[in-house]
Amino acid sequence: MRPILMKGHERPLTFLKYNRDGDLLFSCAKDHTPTVWFADNGERLGTYRGHNGAVWSCDVSRDSMRLITGSADQTVKLWNVQTGAQLYTFNFGSPARSVDFSVGDKLAVITTDPFMELTSAIHVKRIARDPTEQTEESELVIKGPQGRINRAVWGPLNRTIVSAGEDAVIRIWDSETGKLLREADKESGHKKTITSLTKSADGSHFLTGSLDKSAKLWDTRSLTLIKTYVTERPVNAVAMSPLLDHVVLGGGQDASAVTTTDHRAGKFEAKFFDKILQEEIGGVKGHFGPINALAFNPDGKSFSSGGEDGYVRLHHFDPDYFNIKI
Amino acid sequence: MYGVVHFTTGSLNMPIDKSDPNPNQSKASKFRWGELEEDDNLDFLLPPKEVIGPDENGIKKVIEYKFNDEGNKVKITTTTRARKLAKARLNRRAVERRNWERFGDAVHEDVGSRLTMVSTEEIILERPRAPGMKAEEIKVPGDSLAQLSKGGAVLMVCRTCGKKGDHWTSKCPYKDLAAPVETFVDKPVASEASVAASGSGKGAYVPPSMRAGAERTAGSDMRRRNDENSVRVTNLSEDTREPDLLELFRPFGAVTRVYVAMDQKTGTSRGFSFVNFVNREDAQRAINKLNGYGYDNLILRVEWATPRAN
Numbered sequence: 362m363r364p365i366l367m368k369g370h371e372r373p374l375t376f377l378k379y380n381r382d383g384d385l386l387f388s389c390a391k392d393h394t395p396t397v398w399f400a401d402n403g404e405r406l407g408t409y410r411g412h413n414g415a416v417w418s419c420d421v422s423r424d425s426m427r428l429i430t431g432s433a434d435q436t437v438k439l440w441n442v443q444t445g446a447q448l449y450t451f452n453f454g455s456p457a458r459s460v461d462f463s464v465g466d467k468l469a470v471i472t473t474d475p476f477m478e479l480t481s482a483i484h485v486k487r488i489a490r491d492p493t494e495q496t497e498e499s500e501l502v503i504k505g506p507q508g509r510i511n512r513a514v515w516g517p518l519n520r521t522i523v524s525a526g527e528d529a530v531i532r533i534w535d536s537e538t539g540k541l542l543r544e545a546d547k548e549s550g551h552k553k554t555i556t557s558l559t560k561s562a563d564g565s566h567f568l569t570g571s572l573d574k575s576a577k578l579w580d581t582r583s584l585t586l587i588k589t590y591v592t593e594r595p596v597n598a599v600a601m602s603p604l605l606d607h608v609v610l611g612g613g614q615d616a617s618a619v620t621t622t623d624h625r626a627g628k629f630e631a632k633f634f635d636k637i638l639q640e641e642i643g644g645v646k647g648h649f650g651p652i653n654a655l656a657f658n659p660d661g662k663s664f665s666s667g668g669e670d671g672y673v674r675l676h677h678f679d680p681d682y683f684n685i686k687i
Numbered sequence: 688m689y690g691v692v693h694f695t696t697g698s699l700n701m702p703i704d705k706s707d708p709n710p711n712q713s714k715a716s717k718f719r720w721g722e723l724e725e726d727d728n729l730d731f732l733l734p735p736k737e738v739i740g741p742d743e744n745g746i747k748k749v750i751e752y753k754f755n756d757e758g759n760k761v762k763i764t765t766t767t768r769a770r771k772l773a774k775a776r777l778n779r780r781a782v783e784r785r786n787w788e789r790f791g792d793a794v795h796e797d798v799g800s801r802l803t804m805v806s807t808e809e810i811i812l813e814r815p816r817a818p819g820m821k822a823e824e825i826k827v828p829g830d831s832l833a834q835l836s837k838g839g840a841v842l843m844v845c846r847t848c849g850k851k852g853d854h855w856t857s858k859c860p861y862k863d864l865a866a867p868v869e870t871f872v873d874k875p876v877a878s879e880a881s882v883a884a885s886g887s888g889k890g891a892y893v894p895p896s897m898r899a900g901a902e903r904t905a906g907s908d909m910r911r912r913n914d915e916n917s918v919r920v921t922n923l924s925e926d927t928r929e930p931d932l933l934e935l936f937r938p939f940g941a942v943t944r945v946y947v948a949m950d951q952k953t954g955t956s957r958g959f960s961f962v963n964f965v966n967r968e969d970a971q972r973a974i975n976k977l978n979g980y981g982y983d984n985l986i987l988r989v990e991w992a993t994p995r996a997n
Binding site: 382679685 | 778780781784787789802803804805806809810811812813814815
């Protein structure tokens with residue numbers, strides 16, 4: 362396949378997200394400006410100007426009208442996707458790391474980093490249909506985990522919130538009361554910071570990637586460990602194919618390997634694994650730096666990866682990808 | 688959505704008319720060259736442009752003939768592949784979004800802006816090993832060398848236990864056993880076995896390869912350039928390096944070592960290198976196939992490396 366290279370960001374990519382219809386790709390990077398691209402040919406549609414710090418993550422509503430972005434400038438902003446106009450700004454006491462719309466787009470879960478005296482927290486905000494009615498107040502604030510919470514997403518039917526972060530423990534919280542419902546088992550769980558989390562298309566299971574060079578697949582309701590995928594590199598980003606039973610891991614480079622790197626450029630790869638057999642299917646090389654973001658198009662026929670090099674690479678699969686057998 | 692990707696497969700500079708031994712001269716002689724004012728007059732001598740329409744893969748070939756600067760007839764074949772970039776089964780809203788106006792930093796963007804480019808390299812999903820082979824099948828007990836010649840992998844040689852193909856010296860699982868033949872034995876009492884071979888009296892140093900019980904064959908993979916399976920490659924380009932040659936020679940068989948002679952001062956290749964194969968037949972095949980092979984704009988010379996004088 363011939364990937365499409367999109368160099369719209371000056372700084373490393375942090376997050377990639379496709380909209381529900383699969384025709385738009387939103388990219389967030391450390392350069393303060395989230396960008397939206399057409400997902401078929403990679404043409405840039407527009408940029409959202411307004412943030413003053415690295416943008417760590419974003420989410421788009423199901424109708425592709427609203428974009429929410431979380432940034433290191435301690436704000437979370439709501440945008441009109443079509444015009445690029447800012448609709449509302451939530452202010453926090455510390456950098457906002459992860460944002461996620463609920464099913465129905467009426468609520469959003471936002472995590473903030475530990476900063477000075479503040480510990481990290483998970484905030485739930487109500488999102489009004491009409492931006493003029495938007496209020497700042499939180500429906501719910503959950504505190505508890507030590508260290509940064511890298512990702513928090515809604516569980517099935519918005520009843521739960523799943524969070525994962527620096528303390529390597531996955532937690533499931535009740536979204537109405539804020540009570541801790543479940544914690545992942547310490548022995549079978551990750552040993553180092555969990556960097557990324559992605560849900561399956563139906564929400565029944567999710568995948569977490571960690572700096573301990575592995576990714577683990579969990580059941581959402583019972584938080585039992587289903588599968589583990591092992592790589593040689595710390596995992597920065599994970600994605601699951603909505604169409605086939607494939608899992609993709611994107612990673613960095615171990616500090617110890619830096620001096621022995623061979624000189625060929627473009628060798629950071631996104632590794633494909635069979636979801637059920639846990640075996641490596643292959644790798645897609647090309648990035649000049651560690652891969653920080655991965656996303657699958659909801660139709661499963663293309664995926665994109667964002668790297669430390671500032672490039673977004675959009676890959677449309679060749680027909681023989683769909684016939685891969687182990 | 689259609690995207691057009693152009694490949695020009697290059698022009699062939701050769702006379703086209705096979706029936707006429709002196710095509711250019713004979714045709715030109717029909718017109719006195721002094722009368723010719725413009726080159727266009729000669730265009731009707733050329734065969735017409737052929738278009739081989741898009742086939743089921745979307746490949747279209749256009750064959751044109753023209754005269755190049757030297758007056759030679761030149762055939763230019765342009766192969767164009769129109770690729771469907773995405774199945775255009777977008778829903779209504781997505782189609783509307785396609786027509787949205789650009790905003791933010793993209794406002795002044797022209798359609799041909801260089802932010803978005805299709806990669807010139809074809810990237811494939813690289814399989815870790817040949818599909819169909821499971822990990823267990825690789826570990827064939829017995830001669831690990833034989834299985835390596837199938838896989839074309841680099842031969843791993845361990846100096847401690849002498850086993851080939853399993854692990855490197857630093858990873859030797861038997862490293863504490865430090866093969867008895869390696870230890871320097873001083874007292875003849877302890878080394879009756881080693882003295883017997885040399886027969887030169889007690890206390891004389893007997894090299895490991897001459898001691899009794901020493902594996903003679905282990906010596907062959909100790910030797911480097913001065914090997915029977917060594918191939919010399921000359922006329923290399925300046926920036927050819929070991930990995931490039933390894934990739935080039937690997938298809939012929941297991942390669943133990945690649946050495947590219949480098950100029951210390953400039954850091955560039957001196958133009959020659961040595962490649963050591965495990966099997967002599969692989970080396971022979973490599974020589975047959977790659978001698979005269981065009982690599983990085985130079986014609987390679989691949990031959991047996993002359994054995995060293997000693």
